[in-house]
Amino acid sequence: MERVPILKIGGVLLVSIQIDLQDQSVLALQEDLAEKISTTGAHGVVIDISAVEIVDSFIGRMFATIASISQLFDADTVVVGMRPAVAITLVELGLTLGGVRTALDLERGMKILRVLGEQRRGPSSDEDADPLRALL
Amino acid sequence: MTVATGETHHELLRTAVHGEPDVFLVRQRGRQVAAAVGFDGQDQIRVATALSDVGRELVRQSLTSAVVFALRLAPRVALVVELSWRGGPARTTGPGWDTADRLLDEVHVTAGDEGGTVVLVKRLPGGVVAPSPEHLIRVRRELGTPIGSTALDELRAQNQELLETLETLEQKGRELERLNDELEETNRGVVALYKELSEELEETNRGVVALYAELDEKSTQLREAAEARTRFWSNISHELRTPVNSVVGLTRLLAAQGADPLTADQRRQVELINDSGATLLALVNELLDTAKAESGSMRPQPVPVDLGYVVVQLRGALQPMIRSGEVELVADDLPALPPFVTDETMLVRILRNVLSNGLKFTVRGEVRLSVHLAEDGRHLHFVVTDTGIGIPADQQDRVFEEFHQVPGALQVGAGGTGLGLSYARKLARILGGDLALRSEPGRGTEVTLRLPVGALDDIPLTPVGTALLVDGNEESRALLKDVIGDLAHVVVEAADGRTGLTAATTERPGLVFLDADAPFVTGAEILSVLRRDANFSAVPAVVVCTAESAALHLTVSGLAASLLPRRQISTETVRQAVREALVAVRRTVSG
Numbered sequence: 039m040e041r042v043p044i045l046k047i048g049g050v051l052l053v054s055i056q057i058d059l060q061d062q063s064v065l066a067l068q069e070d071l072a073e074k075i076s077t078t079g080a081h082g083v084v085i086d087i088s089a090v091e092i093v094d095s096f097i098g099r100m101f102a103t104i105a106s107i108s109q110l111f112d113a114d115t116v117v118v119g120m121r122p123a124v125a126i127t128l129v130e131l132g133l134t135l136g137g138v139r140t141a142l143d144l145e146r147g148m149k150i151l152r153v154l155g156e157q158r159r160g161p162s163s164d165e166d167a168d169p170l171r172a173l174l
Numbered sequence: 175m176t177v178a179t180g181e182t183h184h185e186l187l188r189t190a191v192h193g194e195p196d197v198f199l200v201r202q203r204g205r206q207v208a209a210a211v212g213f214d215g216q217d218q219i220r221v222a223t224a225l226s227d228v229g230r231e232l233v234r235q236s237l238t239s240a241v242v243f244a245l246r247l248a249p250r251v252a253l254v255v256e257l258s259w260r261g262g263p264a265r266t267t268g269p270g271w272d273t274a275d276r277l278l279d280e281v282h283v284t285a286g287d288e289g290g291t292v293v294l295v296k297r298l299p300g301g302v303v304a305p306s307p308e309h310l311i312r313v314r315r316e317l318g319t320p321i322g323s324t325a326l327d328e329l330r331a332q333n334q335e336l337l338e339t340l341e342t343l344e345q346k347g348r349e350l351e352r353l354n355d356e357l358e359e360t361n362r363g364v365v366a367l368y369k370e371l372s373e374e375l376e377e378t379n380r381g382v383v384a385l386y387a388e389l390d391e392k393s394t395q396l397r398e399a400a401e402a403r404t405r406f407w408s409n410i411s412h413e414l415r416t417p418v419n420s421v422v423g424l425t426r427l428l429a430a431q432g433a434d435p436l437t438a439d440q441r442r443q444v445e446l447i448n449d450s451g452a453t454l455l456a457l458v459n460e461l462l463d464t465a466k467a468e469s470g471s472m473r474p475q476p477v478p479v480d481l482g483y484v485v486v487q488l489r490g491a492l493q494p495m496i497r498s499g500e501v502e503l504v505a506d507d508l509p510a511l512p513p514f515v516t517d518e519t520m521l522v523r524i525l526r527n528v529l530s531n532g533l534k535f536t537v538r539g540e541v542r543l544s545v546h547l548a549e550d551g552r553h554l555h556f557v558v559t560d561t562g563i564g565i566p567a568d569q570q571d572r573v574f575e576e577f578h579q580v581p582g583a584l585q586v587g588a589g590g591t592g593l594g595l596s597y598a599r600k601l602a603r604i605l606g607g608d609l610a611l612r613s614e615p616g617r618g619t620e621v622t623l624r625l626p627v628g629a630l631d632d633i634p635l636t637p638v639g640t641a642l643l644v645d646g647n648e649e650s651r652a653l654l655k656d657v658i659g660d661l662a663h664v665v666v667e668a669a670d671g672r673t674g675l676t677a678a679t680t681e682r683p684g685l686v687f688l689d690a691d692a693p694f695v696t697g698a699e700i701l702s703v704l705r706r707d708a709n710f711s712a713v714p715a716v717v718v719c720t721a722e723s724a725a726l727h728l729t730v731s732g733l734a735a736s737l738l739p740r741r742q743i744s745t746e747t748v749r750q751a752v753r754e755a756l757v758a759v760r761r762t763v764s765g
Binding site: 058060061062091092093094095096123124126127130131132 | 194195197198201202205215216218219220222223226227230269270272273276277
């Protein structure tokens with residue numbers, strides 16, 4: 039079973055899914071992510087699904103679940119890079135991703151999280167003020 | 175509904191869905207097939223997503239389904255995927271089924287108790303031309319090869335294999351670990367068992383040691399008891415002997431010729447006292463002898479024994495015991511026997527005890543002594559048979575016990591301590607032999623004394639005060655003197671027969687060596703003169719000769735001496751010759 043790597047960039051965890059997801063991998067990712075958020079205290083999660091071609095009802099629901107779990111750890115989740123075909127299929131299926139925010143690409147996702155983070159801690163917070171810069 | 179391989183249906187691929195990984199594969203296969211038959215990207219995703227959801231629904235219900243991908247050409251060109259399963263009714267509603275409904279054109283479900291089928295149909299868009307048969311063949315061939323045909327996929331496959339290998343290795347490692355644990359466990363068990371066993375062994379050992387100590391103690395006690403008993407006997411006997419001796423001696427004085435005359439009654443009474451005293455003395459002596467034998471202080475003094483003389487001695491000693499004319503003491507003629515060497519005193523005591531026992535318990539008939547050589551040629555058997563009352567079988571072992579007397583009428587009359595046979599057996603054992611008994615009540619008893627014949631070597635050579643050496647040859651004399659060594663304290667030499675004769679009468683030697691050819695008077699002549707003197711009749715003599723001859727042998731043995739060839743002189747041959755001389759002289763004296 040392949041595991042999806044989780045990278046920490048500042049206060050944000052970046053999950054870049056570069057494989058066609060199997061159910062096992064998704065479940066593992068769910069656990070790994072929860073573990074990682076709790077140990078690092080990250081305030082945001084970016085899930086990059088630009089390489090994912092198929093999101094069926096199960097995987098779609100998983101994203102929603104991941105978002106809910108993150109929420110419990112006081113972290114926001116943004117899904118970025120969804121392919122048009124996937125998006126269309128999701129719509130056709132009538133699936134909504136619940137509390138999951140989406141963004142067109144990684145840069146925008148990071149931005150959203152930064153804004154959300156500033157809102158939460160106030161603009162004076164210097165630390166990981168700009169996660170994107172840390173990424174670059 | 176089944177997918178027929180007719181004109182309108184072209185089967186493209188068959189696969190199966192069993193577990194979750196298969197769902198993933200079917201999804202990929204679906205997308206591949208959709209691409210191959212000409213669906214655009216979006217439709218490929220739709221087909222794959224629908225297959226993924228339906229497949230998952232079936233897998234969740236633990237059903238194994240066969241999946242057939244086919245292309246339908248009529249009425250409209252469409253991709254048909256049929257999933258069929260067996261065993262158990264399947265639930266055919268739920269989010270997965272909804273997905274298929276939403277994304278595909280047709281979904282036909284037939285489900286029963288035995289199994290079911292779902293047929294998924296996705297029509298090709300209007301503008302798309304149906305693939306040609308050649309194209310379909312190519313598609314089939316492409317699909318026939320497994321997915322991972324790209325380099326990346328191959329790498330992935332290899333990776334997967336490696337991972338599997340790794341997993342297998344890990345599993346083996348775990349197995350080994352488990353085995354190790356098991357082994358360790360077994361080891362611990364073995365060690366525990368070993369410990370337990372050695373503890374048990376130690377325990378047993380301790381027990382054995384304790385037992386040994388106890389045995390040791392017991393044997394010490396026994397030995398002490400035996401010693402105490404012997405000491406007691408010996409002391410008591412000594413204490414008793416003195417007064418009894420006085421009684422016997424005084425009564426003899428009373429009855430002696432020169433004493434004051436006694437009346438007839440008094441004389442009879444004194445005789446009774448004397449008889450009783452004598453009996454008492456005999457008993458005490460017997461006791462003392464037994465005690466001595468018991469204490470192990472008796473050492474046999476082996477000498478050459480002349481049995482004829484022994485028999486004569488015994489007859490003389492036992493004749494007075496015969497109480498009536500109806501009992502006879504018989505000694506068979508002695509057969510030819512090899513020289514017999516043993517302690518003569520002990521032998522006589524044994525035989526006297528056995529014979530007197532026979533006489534005691536025989537009312538009429540005979541008590542017979544016969545001697546013969548045992549079959550092995552190394553033992554003599556002295557057999558004493560009587561025609562007495564015999565000994566019951568249950569008493570035969572006990573008669574050898576000290577103080578044991580067979581109860582019966584005759585015993586009351588016959589005096590005794592019950593020590594006789596026990597004493598005889600002890601002496602027989604001291605002499606290296608044994609005493610055995612066979613009896614039949616009413617018919618008689620047979621006692622066999624078995625003694626080793628003994629050898630000349632057994633005769634101890636005790637040094638004599640003076641040895642006389644008569645030899646005309648000076649060299650020979652010097653050699654003999656040297657060899658005689660410690661056989662005599664002093665060696666007196668004489669160079670001729672005349673001086674030799676004079677020396678013999680003045681020096682009174684205990685041992686004589688004579689030159690057969692001594693000047694003036696020969697050895698044989700000297701000896702024949704000496705033997706006539708009573709003081710010389712028992713002196714062992716060795717005649718040393720230069721040349722042996724039958725006549726000389728005869729002469730020498732007639733003079734009760736032994737012969738020693740001069741050329742054979744050595745310490746050993748001289749000793750042997752002296753022993754032979756002792757035997758010869760003893761035979762003559764007793765005969």
